[in-house]
Amino acid sequence: MLEILFILLPLAFYSGWRTAYKKKRSSQTVGAEVSPRFVQGINFLLNEEPDKALDVFLETPSLDAQAAETFLALGKMFRNRGEVNRALRLHQHLVARPDLTNAQRQTAMLALGEDFFAAGLLDRAESVFNELLKTYPKNTAACIPLRRIYEQLHEWEKALALTEYSVTDKTERIQLMAHYLCEQVEELLAKNQLFQVDEKLKKALNIYPQSARVQTLLAELALARGERAAALKYFRQALTYDQRLLNSLVKRLLTVFTQPVELQQLYEVVSTEYRRKPDSKMLPALASIAQAIGQGGSLSPIMHQHLQHELGNVQTLACVARYLTTEANSTHTLAELSLALGRLSSTLPPFQCAHCGYKLHEYVWRCPACHHWDSVQSQ
Ligand SMILES: [Zn+2]
Structure with a gap:
């Protein structure tokens, strides 16, 4: 409660001073009653009786700008402290009041939506944010929390529509739109609705041609249609756009491509990609594929190169150590490994x-x- 004291007392003093000032200027001032009640509310807060304080605040007959701002700050503080019911009570009351300015009403509606979101009442939060957007179309502050709700509810079509008109940064917009379409594609793939998958992927490809996720899903669609060569081509394209995907894809790739010819092609694809843009994080996946085709020794030069010259990380060093333990000259390998581990540990x-x-x-x-x-x- 101490922080409330620090925040509200100066405001209370200010409010009291202002009321007195107004009273002096006009005998019919509307603020004349506000100040004593305000102080009474503060006293309840200081006595750790926030509900009584709220009762007093909410009975305030009319709100001036300062009081409205103070109530909004108080509501936000209740929510930040996890007292969502109190925040809801305050913001619901504020939104219903006729004496708020347009700017204050928008702030109160936004806060009310955030309260509902914090309380897990997503449908109520959604309707408040939508009402805010409908009443004040230029206020796009509700778009981000509304998008978050649609993401949580898996309402991808609504998230897509909202993103298209509200996200001004082009890169962010096309990334988000492609992800929302890909989420829909994954759901449709699980139901084997391939025609709709095809439609969505064409749209996603058109919006964001360089998306590795879109290429991965094009590969999955090709696999669902039995077009294995096309699938490998799309997987390759996905790796070209984002090499980091390899470690998450390798299990799937080794499950799908089991024929020796396919495995050989897969090895060619991944090793070509490694040569094009060497990244030691690809080594564990590359080693798995090499072992699957029985070419355990073919990566030895790359592995030694890694030990001698690159920092790597614990995972890549573990992979290299596993890979090279079968070599005849293991003393030499051990010395290299020891140096590499020393280099890495000195950075940690x-x-x-x-x-x-x-x-x-x-x-x-x-x-x-x-x-x-x-x-x-x-x-
Ligand atoms: Zn500490």
Whole structure:
């Protein structure tokens, strides 16, 4: 409750001063009654009786700009503290009041929608945000939370329509639209509705031709139609657009392409992609495919190259160690591996705070991130 004191007391004093000032200027001032009730509300807050405080605030006969702003700040604070019911009560009351300015009403509606969202009442939040957009079409602040709701509800078509007209950044817009179409495609693929899959993918391809996800789904559509060569072509295109996909795709690729000829083609595709743009993170997947076709030794030069010259990470070093243990000259490999591990470990912070997880290169008695004493330990 202490923070409420710090936030509201200056406002209360200001409000009191202003009311007195108004009273002096006009004997019929509307603010004359506000100040004592306001202070009474503050007292209830300070006594940890927020519901009584709310009752007092909500009975305020008329709101001036300052009081409305204060109520909005109070409602936001209730929500941030997890007291969503109180925030809802306050914002519902504000939205229903006739004496708010247009700007205050829009802020109150937005806050009310966020309260419903925080309370998990997504349909109520959706209707408030939609009402806000309908009443004030130029206020697009509701578009982002509304999109978040549609994403949570898997209402991809609505998310798509909203994105098309509300996201001004072109890159973000086409990425989001392609993802929403891809989400629909995955649902349709699961139901084997291939015609609709085809339609959606054409649309997605048109919106975002360089999307690796669209290419992966084109490959899945080709597989569903039994067109395996075309599927491999699309997978290859997906890797060209985003090499990082390889590690998540390799399991699927090795399940789908099981014939020796196909595996050989797959190996060609992945090793060509590696040569085009070498990235040590591809090594585990490349090694899996090489082993599947019985070409365990063919990657030795690449693996030695990695040990000698690249930093890599724990996963790639583990893969290389596994791969090279079968070699005849294992003493030489062990020496290379030892050097590579030394290089990698010198880059890793040896200490970590047990309280907040902050990593450090030097030992200190007090964590610089969370300020706990004696919480730093060796990793
Ligand atoms: Zn810490």
